[in-house]
Amino acid sequence: MTGKDTMRDDAIRDSAARWAVLTGDPGFEDWDGFMQWLEADPAHARAYDAVSAAAAEAAELAAQAPQPASPAANDDEIPAAPRRLWLGGAVAASLAVIGSIWVWQASSRDLYTVETAPGQMRTLDLEAGTRVDLAGGTVIQLDHKDARYAVLDKGQALFTVRHDAARPFHVEAGDATLIDLGTVFDVSREGAHLSVGVAEGAVGYNPGAENLRLAPGDRLVAEAGAVTLGKVAPSQVGEWREGRLTFNAAPLREVADRLSRATGIAFAARPGADMAISGSILVTPVRDDPQMIGALLGLDVRREGDRWMIGKP
Numbered sequence: 001m002t003g004k005d006t007m008r009d010d011a012i013r014d015s016a017a018r019w020a021v022l023t024g025d026p027g028f029e030d031w032d033g034f035m036q037w038l039e040a041d042p043a044h045a046r047a048y049d050a051v052s053a054a055a056a057e058a059a060e061l062a063a064q065a066p067q068p069a070s071p072a073a074n075d076d077e078i079p080a081a082p083r084r085l086w087l088g089g090a091v092a093a094s095l096a097v098i099g100s101i102w103v104w105q106a107s108s109r110d111l112y113t114v115e116t117a118p119g120q121m122r123t124l125d126l127e128a129g130t131r132v133d134l135a136g137g138t139v140i141q142l143d144h145k146d147a148r149y150a151v152l153d154k155g156q157a158l159f160t161v162r163h164d165a166a167r168p169f170h171v172e173a174g175d176a177t178l179i180d181l182g183t184v185f186d187v188s189r190e191g192a193h194l195s196v197g198v199a200e201g202a203v204g205y206n207p208g209a210e211n212l213r214l215a216p217g218d219r220l221v222a223e224a225g226a227v228t229l230g231k232v233a234p235s236q237v238g239e240w241r242e243g244r245l246t247f248n249a250a251p252l253r254e255v256a257d258r259l260s261r262a263t264g265i266a267f268a269a270r271p272g273a274d275m276a277i278s279g280s281i282l283v284t285p286v287r288d289d290p291q292m293i294g295a296l297l298g299l300d301v302r303r304e305g306d307r308w309m310i311g312k313p
Contacts, residue, residue: 016047031179039212046209088247105220116155119264119287121241129162130169134186134241137261155186156261158238163201163308176222176265179204185214186237190257194222199237245282249276251279255297256310263287268313272301 019037022028038045116122118137120190125131127147134140148164150157152173161169163182163242171178172187183201188194196203197219205212205220210227214220243259247299252269257278259267262283265288279297286293290308294301300313 012041013051016044016051019048020051028166031165031204035207035211035213037205039300045208045211050311058259081223108145111151112142112144113141113153115139115140116191117264118260118266119262121212127162129160131160133158133160133238133241135261136264152187154191156186156240156258158184158186158241160184161201165226177206177208179207184237188258190254192223193254194220195254196220197232197237199234214251236288239281246281247277249278251276252310259286263290265290266307268307268309270309275303275312 003208008035015037019034022030023034038048045136045163055123058309100294102229114122114124114134116134116136117136118129120136122134123131123140124134126142130147132140135156135158139194140155140157140158141151141153143149148161149165150159150169150171152171159169159171159180161180162182163180169180169183170257171180171187173187173194174192176194178185178187178196181202181204182205184199185201185203186197186199187196188196196205196214197215198214198217202216203214205214207298212227216234217231219230221228221230230248239246240262241260245262247255247258247286250258252273252275256269263286265287277297277299281293282298293299293310294313298313299310301310303309
């Protein structure tokens with residue numbers, strides 16, 4: 001590596017540290033500028049990830065470190081703290097600030113949990129112009145002190161968000177972070193499976209990693225480290241609120257999960273059954289007769305104990 005390359009890497013790391021400090025500030029508003037910086041060079045996202053990981057580690061170590069009972073007897077004998085060799089002074093200082101911000105944010109959260117039963121829907125008004133609609137079988141955490149933050153533990157939620165550049169809405173779903181840019185978007189999570197569909201505005205997906213910008217009609221599916229982009233009709237995003245489910249080449253497991261959440265009836269994919277399902281159904285008739293989805297979606301539907309098993313015809 002040449003001296004010029006080294007200087008370039010140092011400059012990128014310094015910039016990454018500065019962005020990490022800025023984005024950690026609750027008053028930060030230049031999200032468009034941050035996204036543009038990330039998109040300008042793949043090295044930017046890698047450096048941002050490295051700085052963020054180092055900051056998280058530093059914050060954790062700082063939180064766990066015991067506090068000294070009294071000042072050192074001899075200041076000259078205070079051992080030097082270990083440090084990452086690649087960190088320059090500006091970056092190290094920035095990480096200290098980041099760590100403090102992250103520790104403060106984690107300790108200042110006042111989270112509470114809202115849960116819906118399968119077959120139940122609920123609407124939560126978070127602030128003027130911002131609400132979240134919960135599908136059945138959903139568990140979400142919200143913050144008493146921050147109406148623009150949510151953690152989707154499981155299930156499905158439609159977010160209708162009033163744009164505020166100074167306070168973008170954040171959704172955490174497993175390892176994924178979603179940032180709204182004035183948006184109506186739907187998020188579904190079952191274990192490691194995550195699906196995001198956008199009806200209006202735009203959503204930023206994992207700004208510090210994949211750094212994807214989802215526009216109306218975009219659909220993202222993430223599972224086991226793989227991210228797939230596709231399309232969805234904006235009118236279908238959140239249509240479950242109106243009692244309709246549409247499947248576009250959906251795996252049987254997803255079909256069963258969505259049917260269970262919407263109807264309150266336990267559906268499950270038959271082991272070993274592997275097929276993609278496309279079609280649209282109304283929820284109310286399925287509640288009355290679960291077996292009818294067989295003819296509607298081309299499935300074999302049989303009751304086994306307390307569950308309806310679906311598979312190949």
